[in-house]
Amino acid sequence: MNRRFTLVAGFLVLVVAFAVMSTQTSTQTNQRNVSLIVANGTVVTMDAGRRVIANGSVAIDGTDIAAVDTADAIGRDFRSATTVDASGQVVLPGLINTHTHAPMVLYRGLADDLALMEWLTKYIFPAEAKTVSPDMVRAGTRLALLEMIQSGTTTYADMYYFEEEIAKETKAAGLRGVLGQTVIQFPVADAKTPGEALIRAEAFIKAFKGDPLITPAVAPHAMYTLDGPTLTAARDLARRYGVPTLIHLAETQDEAKTSQERFQTSPIQYLDRLGFLGPSVLAAHGVWASQSEVELLRARGVGIAHNPESNMKLASGVAPVPAYLAAGVAVGLGTDGAASNNDLDMFEAMRLASLLHKVHTGDPRVVSAVQALEMATIGGARALGMDRAIGSLEPGKRADVIVVSMASARQTPMYDPVSHLVYTTRGDDVRTTIVNGKVLMRDRKMATLNESAILAEARQWAVKVRAAVN
Amino acid sequence: MNRRFTLVAGFLVLVVAFAVMSTQTSTQTNQRNVSLIVANGTVVTMDAGRRVIANGSVAIDGTDIAAVDTADAIGRDFRSATTVDASGQVVLPGLINTHTHAPMVLYRGLADDLALMEWLTKYIFPAEAKTVSPDMVRAGTRLALLEMIQSGTTTYADMYYFEEEIAKETKAAGLRGVLGQTVIQFPVADAKTPGEALIRAEAFIKAFKGDPLITPAVAPHAMYTLDGPTLTAARDLARRYGVPTLIHLAETQDEAKTSQERFQTSPIQYLDRLGFLGPSVLAAHGVWASQSEVELLRARGVGIAHNPESNMKLASGVAPVPAYLAAGVAVGLGTDGAASNNDLDMFEAMRLASLLHKVHTGDPRVVSAVQALEMATIGGARALGMDRAIGSLEPGKRADVIVVSMASARQTPMYDPVSHLVYTTRGDDVRTTIVNGKVLMRDRKMATLNESAILAEARQWAVKVRAAVN
Numbered sequence: 001m002n003r004r005f006t007l008v009a010g011f012l013v014l015v016v017a018f019a020v021m022s023t024q025t026s027t028q029t030n031q032r033n034v035s036l037i038v039a040n041g042t043v044v045t046m047d048a049g050r051r052v053i054a055n056g057s058v059a060i061d062g063t064d065i066a067a068v069d070t071a072d073a074i075g076r077d078f079r080s081a082t083t084v085d086a087s088g089q090v091v092l093p094g095l096i097n098t099h100t101h102a103p104m105v106l107y108r109g110l111a112d113d114l115a116l117m118e119w120l121t122k123y124i125f126p127a128e129a130k131t132v133s134p135d136m137v138r139a140g141t142r143l144a145l146l147e148m149i150q151s152g153t154t155t156y157a158d159m160y161y162f163e164e165e166i167a168k169e170t171k172a173a174g175l176r177g178v179l180g181q182t183v184i185q186f187p188v189a190d191a192k193t194p195g196e197a198l199i200r201a202e203a204f205i206k207a208f209k210g211d212p213l214i215t216p217a218v219a220p221h222a223m224y225t226l227d228g229p230t231l232t233a234a235r236d237l238a239r240r241y242g243v244p245t246l247i248h249l250a251e252t253q254d255e256a257k258t259s260q261e262r263f264q265t266s267p268i269q270y271l272d273r274l275g276f277l278g279p280s281v282l283a284a285h286g287v288w289a290s291q292s293e294v295e296l297l298r299a300r301g302v303g304i305a306h307n308p309e310s311n312m313k314l315a316s317g318v319a320p321v322p323a324y325l326a327a328g329v330a331v332g333l334g335t336d337g338a339a340s341n342n343d344l345d346m347f348e349a350m351r352l353a354s355l356l357h358k359v360h361t362g363d364p365r366v367v368s369a370v371q372a373l374e375m376a377t378i379g380g381a382r383a384l385g386m387d388r389a390i391g392s393l394e395p396g397k398r399a400d401v402i403v404v405s406m407a408s409a410r411q412t413p414m415y416d417p418v419s420h421l422v423y424t425t426r427g428d429d430v431r432t433t434i435v436n437g438k439v440l441m442r443d444r445k446m447a448t449l450n451e452s453a454i455l456a457e458a459r460q461w462a463v464k465v466r467a468a469v470n
Numbered sequence: 471m472n473r474r475f476t477l478v479a480g481f482l483v484l485v486v487a488f489a490v491m492s493t494q495t496s497t498q499t500n501q502r503n504v505s506l507i508v509a510n511g512t513v514v515t516m517d518a519g520r521r522v523i524a525n526g527s528v529a530i531d532g533t534d535i536a537a538v539d540t541a542d543a544i545g546r547d548f549r550s551a552t553t554v555d556a557s558g559q560v561v562l563p564g565l566i567n568t569h570t571h572a573p574m575v576l577y578r579g580l581a582d583d584l585a586l587m588e589w590l591t592k593y594i595f596p597a598e599a600k601t602v603s604p605d606m607v608r609a610g611t612r613l614a615l616l617e618m619i620q621s622g623t624t625t626y627a628d629m630y631y632f633e634e635e636i637a638k639e640t641k642a643a644g645l646r647g648v649l650g651q652t653v654i655q656f657p658v659a660d661a662k663t664p665g666e667a668l669i670r671a672e673a674f675i676k677a678f679k680g681d682p683l684i685t686p687a688v689a690p691h692a693m694y695t696l697d698g699p700t701l702t703a704a705r706d707l708a709r710r711y712g713v714p715t716l717i718h719l720a721e722t723q724d725e726a727k728t729s730q731e732r733f734q735t736s737p738i739q740y741l742d743r744l745g746f747l748g749p750s751v752l753a754a755h756g757v758w759a760s761q762s763e764v765e766l767l768r769a770r771g772v773g774i775a776h777n778p779e780s781n782m783k784l785a786s787g788v789a790p791v792p793a794y795l796a797a798g799v800a801v802g803l804g805t806d807g808a809a810s811n812n813d814l815d816m817f818e819a820m821r822l823a824s825l826l827h828k829v830h831t832g833d834p835r836v837v838s839a840v841q842a843l844e845m846a847t848i849g850g851a852r853a854l855g856m857d858r859a860i861g862s863l864e865p866g867k868r869a870d871v872i873v874v875s876m877a878s879a880r881q882t883p884m885y886d887p888v889s890h891l892v893y894t895t896r897g898d899d900v901r902t903t904i905v906n907g908k909v910l911m912r913d914r915k916m917a918t919l920n921e922s923a924i925l926a927e928a929r930q931w932a933v934k935v936r937a938a939v940n
Contacts, residue, residue: 109889113838312825315834343880355782364785368583409617410813413932419579462883
């Protein structure tokens with residue numbers, strides 16, 4: 001009886017142990033293996049519900065986001081050999097800079113506080129005439145990419161010359177770019193005529209269409225630097241290949257005046273008359289727009305790149321951003337080129353967007369912190385026509401993710417992560433930058449770029465730039 | 471002969487050796503021994519000639535600057551056991567924050583994007599009513615001091631409650647403060663009546679008058695929160711002791727409206743009618759001032775604390791800063807309290823002063839980088855009536871010096887250090903902060919404050935603050 005009991009008991013213990021083991025095994029089997037988990041942060045998703053997860057994680061599989069949930073749920077459902085610990089930090093979608101001229105970082109601070117024409121004709125144009133080359137564009141782009149990765153920008157829209165060199169460097173660094181080959185009426189470094197520029201633009205589109213990181217685009221410079229037929233040809237080229245069109249539009253009062261004199265209408269109305277405006281057009285600035293033009297841009301599906309710091313520093317004016325947002329226009333934020341800014345910090349773009357429109361309207365409720373963050377993420381994605389792929393942390397979207405420190409004295413205490421992201425955070429607080437599932441910076445260490453070599457090279461270019469304007 | 475030659479030669483060698491030694495000794499004797507040398511930086515002096523020394527050093531002896539010159543000249547004339555190497559960095563006078571409420575850092579980001587009255591009555595006043603105490607003021611001040619030292623502020627003007635606690639903490643941390651005990655009509659944490667507040671203010675003045683770091687001041691809150699007799703009594707108290715008077719003035723359109731309704735005149739005219747305005751008055755904001763009032767403030771010798779970020783975030787309006795500067799009014803910069811800013815970064819105050827007035831006037835030449843830096847240094851010193859002691863790097867002035875890194879990607883390349891200080895530099899770039907000859911932070915390491923303890927304590931206070939507004 002005693003022996004039989006022992007045998008039965010022993011058998012039962014074995015059964016229970018086996019059951020427990022098989023449960024554990026099956027749990028492990030049910031966990032999906034992913035390439036990377038960003039774990040235990042305050043996750044600001046920017047999804048449709050603007051969900052903020054106090055202790056959350058993001059599971060990344062290859063180039064895509066697999067799941068966004070509480071740290072517990074992700075820990076239960078996913079496992080990965082690689083984890084980025086985001087404890088005490090904020091995890092959010094990578095920032096989208098919708099307007100810049102990357103290589104112009106080499107001209108930052110070359111000249112400030114001048115009237116626009118003096119600044120352009122005495123400094124920027126001579127510097128560009130004497131220094132823009134494939135080599136300069138590559139060196140400047142690398143410096144800009146370094147700065148963007150370090151300050152949490154994961155996608156940027158660019159308009160410059162030798163855009164294929166910018167594309168190659170951007171791909172090598174691992175950033176996402178909507179890169180527009182410039183078309184302009186007068187002779188520039190990479191094209192003697194606008195016809196040549198159009199040929200260049202087409203070759204550029206063919207070379208990069210379908211690339212996972214680079215979206216090639218056509219960048220007719222502006223309505224006042226191009227004639228009607230060239231504007232139309234550039235737009236047709238973009239339409240033919242189904243790529244975005246990037247253009248400066250209604251930036252200054254001078255542009256509005258020029259348009260009025262030449263065409264007896266405003267820059268926006270003029271482009272509409274040409275049949276230029278449409279859903280894949282991203283208009284940089286849009287400062288001088290009437291309420292009816294705001295509604296026209298909305299009706300045409302045009303996106304706006306709002307550049308508050310450049311508009312302030314160059315005294316271009318104040319874009320009607322509250323009106324754009326109220327009308328439902330897709331508005332993104334941009335820094336503009338660093339020659340007129342003088343850096344590529346999108347946190348500063350958010351802060352200035354919020355501050356500028358409050359004081360301009362006299363209403364402190366205008367452009368709230370969450371609206372500023374929207375413009376820098378999902379709004380920018382909409383303006384670029386890429387909101388199905390980027391702009392928020394949601395399963396199925398590309399894994400463009402940043403991790404931001406909130407440990408500094410100036411960020412202490414923290415009542416609301418979104419307030420802090422907009423009002424007290426700088427690009428330097430970004431610790432980790434992930435694009436397309438790949439870690440480009442981890443704890444401020446660059447993975448794809450050689451920081452000291454890039455800085456040394458930029459300082460060498462500065463000697464040539466200085467000589468060019470002396 | 472051979473022996474004699476050897477003897478003579480030996481004698482000559484001795485003579486020469488002695489001569490060389492005595493020359494070296496006399497060189498050493500002529501070198502003045504000083505307590506600290508900040509060596510080999512780009513020295514932005516902010517002296518009358520706005521001299522910038524490409525490779526310069528600052529010799530500091532005790533609390534004072536002994537000399538500012540090329541690195542070679544200082545190396546020849548001075549020696550010190552302690553040297554701060556500023557190679558590749560910029561050396562400039564410590565920044566002067568002319569308006570803040572230090573302990574309010576504990577309320578930063580508590581509520582944003584609200585109409586002023588809702589923000590005050592639903593959040594700030596309830597939080598203050600339930601949490602302001604000597605303990606809270608000490609904890610908040612320590613956090614503010616940490617942030618200020620880390621971001622290069624060496625002197626700050628403050629208006630708050632329990633100002634003696636603020637003074638003790640400021641002295642302990644080694645910062646310079648112009649600290650104003652608040653006088654206000656309604657009951658507050660440290661005084662049930664304005665009479666009590668005046669008694670407090672007098673005791674505070676007596677306790678700290680003559681202190682090398684603390685300048686006690688009287689801080690009547692504003693013309694709309696005090697009756698005429700109390701305003702006059704506060705001003706008389708300051709005059710009796712020869713200390714500064716700090717007041718909020720012409721900040722909002724509501725204040726102007728209230729003044730018009732009650733006194734049929736503007737806030738500035740009202741104070742002048744009371745005989746309040748004079749050379750030792752520092753008026754914070756001065757947003758709603760007409761051209762004739764700008765000239766009145768100049769005639770009375772009143773200084774202005776301009777707070778661009780607070781004025782923007784609270785949508786108070788745009789102060790006529792170009793008019794103040796043109797009239798010769800002493801204008802300093804301030805951050806205002808971090809509840810409305812949301813940090814104490816004076817680099818951002820400089821940048822916003824420059825950007826705001828450019829876009830507001832439509833003229834990109836307005837408030838140049840050097841003018842912004844002037845307001846944050848020598849201009850602030852003038853506004854505080856302390857320009858003989860601080861605000862520039864000149865022999866005989868107090869040794870308030872900061873060393874700023876220029877090594878980041880966003881600061882590369884550098885054509886002009888002043889442009890970079892204003893347009894691309896943040897408080898976090900400050901490496902070393904020296905006040906009154908004492909190093910308070912060296913290479914980001916705090917000398918007088920315990921950073922982790924201060925941050926932990928602030929997070930504990932945040933729990934109480936959050937409970938107070940729920």
